[in-house]
Amino acid sequence: MSVKVEVSEGGVPHDRIMAIGIVGSLVAIYLTYLNVLTGTQIFSFFGGIGAVFAIWWGTDSIKTLCSYGIGTGVPSAGMISLGSGVIAMLLATKLGVAAPIGLVIIAAVLGVILGFLSDKVLNMNIPVMIRQLTELTIVGALILLGFASMATGSFAFIDMITGTTTFFGIEIATYTYSLIGGSVIAVIFMLGGIAIQHPFNACLGPNESQDRTQMCAAECGFLSMIAVAVMSFAFLSVSAAILGLLVAFIGWIYTYNEYIKLSKRDAYDWLDAKPIREPKGGA
Amino acid sequence: MVENLVLGIGVTALAGALATVAGAAEDTESDIGSQGDPNSQVQLAPQMGYIHRIYNKAISGEPPAYGLWCALGAGIAWAFMAINLNAILALIVGAAVAVFVQGVYATTAYLGRTASLAKFEQPVYIDILKSVTTVTMAHAFVAIFTTISMCYLMVAALGHPFPLPLLGLVWGIALGAAGSATGNPFYGKERQYQEQKFGAGVPISASGNIVRYAEAGERSSLDNGWFTSKLGGPASGLCFGLIVFFELWRTVLFEPFAGGWGAVIAGVVVILIFMVIDRFVETWARTTFGPYTEVAAAEPEEAAS
Incomplete structure (x- = not known):
């Protein structure tokens, strides 16, 4: 892409977006613990909400990082975020109740190491590299944990590697039909990786505006949540999965409508079946 | 033993055929939507003063995008098979949900990119959004459904050890890479730059000067589908079909030899044979069509004098 990347000025500062993102994501992921406390599965959808918060925050991190002229690096930033995040996430799921908090610490340490390697050892020399890669690693790990806890109803490692299958009417425990054994985590990886990079990649250009990009981020988050909700039918009770699907759908319809409104506001013109209008300056 | 081999x-032949269809549909889909490397010129055109009516589907590169579509289709199919839904039905539902996600991503990409170009007076054409998105979705459905069906064949009939979603991810990335590498140059250079002399490349001064008007009226992205389905699409299909066919063929035939290493050796031999063929085709094409050889450069001078 030979596109000049320009970032909109003003708007909500990045630090505030980060604060809302990390607090919102952690609170929502912790709310899935209500499943354990109440012995049901209906609170699983909070995991997806946590992932949406993380995607919303990660979009602004990618925007900050990629404003240093990394045009084709926008999709790659999404991939490294989830790629490093999956390591932190898998390690953190062994920590029991402390998993979400532990995840942030492990991911931060990992992110600093990766940021140092790419900035100082590979000599990329981008001033915000270490900080943004740290943020993106935490974001990637939070997305994975959020969607994984939405699909399985828990953020414990043991629940992600065991599933049940019906064999001649008898329910048996199996590794094959689990989140990790069935590689559903690979799907979540791609859902998160594309969702986190798409909003800035889609909205970049001279007239990029922060509220539109962030609305697109929320829209991508809820869209991924719909997909995870459909897959959660394999792990959760039908009512819990349907509730998750419903919440995701309502969130997606609202954000998608708002995104179209904002695009209409920002567009030069909004035409239906009209010919090319040559610019006033001439081609 | 022989029955197993015949099966x-x-x-292998069926999977190769499915892959061929997938490759053709994938390249046609990405060309209609202007995804991949030709996208940069579509994005650049309004900035150079060329307002156009071409779709602008910027959803990362094709390999990661198709990695997601196929992994998602396979993941949903896997989930429904896990709750004992019929396999064919599960594959259809998986492909349908994946196509829904693809269509939504396509619309947000077009709206976002076009709205961000307001400074250059590029309007959003809603009729493009309505007519082109559905066509890319239809092609994407064919590409995703055939790819995940092929992956299911590998698991169910050939006993591949990977779970279905992981195979979907791997083969989805391979599909996107095959379409991006084989079909896109054809669309990018030969379709968008028909006003330039054949083989002239794209000089800086011609950047963004893409073909915007058709034989009659204005060019739509749907015309690119018609153009691609003739040569670029089938070429991508052949590429991806051969990849899948040789990959499975070498495993089915040669795995019993040397404790599994037979398949690895056969793979290396296939790659070497293709390198020789590629080299031959490249040198043949350059000497036959290339305008930059000394002989070809000398000819106009003779004609002038």
Whole structure:
């Protein structure tokens, strides 16, 4: 892409977006613990909400990082975020109740190491590299944990590697039909990786505006949540999965409508079946 | 033993055929939507003063995008098979949900990119959004459904050890890479730059000067589908079909030899044979069509004098 990347000025500062993102994501992921406390599965959808918060925050991190002229690096930033995040996430799921908090610490340490390697050892020399890669690693790990806890109803490692299958009417425990054994985590990886990079990649250009990009981020988050909700039918009770699907759908319809409104506001013109209008300056 | 081998070869042929259809549909889909490397010129055109009516589907590169579509289709199919839904039905539902996600991503990409170009007076054409998105979705459905069906064949008939979603991810990335590498140059250079002399490349001064008007009226992205389905699409299909066919063929036939290493050696031999063929085709094409050889450069001078 030979596109000049320009970032909109003003708007909500990045630090505030980060604060809302990390607090919102952690609170929502912790709310899935209500499943354990109440012995049901209906609170699983909070995991997806946590992932949406993380995607919303990660979009602004990618925007900050990629404003240093990394045009084709926008999709790659999404991939490294989830790629490093999956390591932190898998390690953190062994920590029991402390998993979400532990995840942030492990991911931060990992992110600093990766940021140092790419900035100082590979000599990329981008001033915000270490900080943004740290943020993106935490974001990637939070997305994975959020969607994984939405699909399985828990953020414990043991629940992600065991599933049940019906064999001649008898329910048996199996590794094959689990989140990790069935590689559903690979799907979540791609859902998160594309969702986190798409909003800035889609909205970049001279007239990029922060509220539109962030609305697109929320829209991508809820869209991924719909997909995870459909897959959660394999792990959760039908009512819990349907509730998750419903919440995701309502969130997606609202954000998608708002995104179209904002695009209409920002567009030069909004035409239906009209010919090319040559610019006033001439081609 | 022989029956197993015959079944394996049959499944290999069927998977190769599915992959061929997938490759053709994938390249046609990405060209209609202007995804991949030709996208940069579509994005650049309004900035150079060329307002156009071409779709602008910027959803990362094709390999990661198709990695997601196929992994998602396979993941949903896997989930429904896990709750004992019929396999064919599960594959259809998986492909349908994946196509829904693809269509939504396509619309947000077009709206976002076009709205961000307001400074250059590029309007959003809603009729493009309505007519082109559905066509890319239809092609994407064919590409995703055939790819995940092929992956299911590998698991169910050939006993591949990977779970279905992981195979979907791997083969989705391979599909996107095959379409991006084989079909896109054809669309990018030969379709968008028909006003330039054949083989002239794209000089800086011609950047963004893409073909915007058709033989009659204005060019739509749907015309690119018609153009691609003639040569670029089938070429991508052939590429991806051969990749899948040789990959499975070498495993089915040669795995019993040397404790599994037979398949690895056969793979290396296939790659070497293709390198020789590629080199031959490249040198042949350059000497036959290339305008930059000394002989070809000398000819106009003779004609002038």
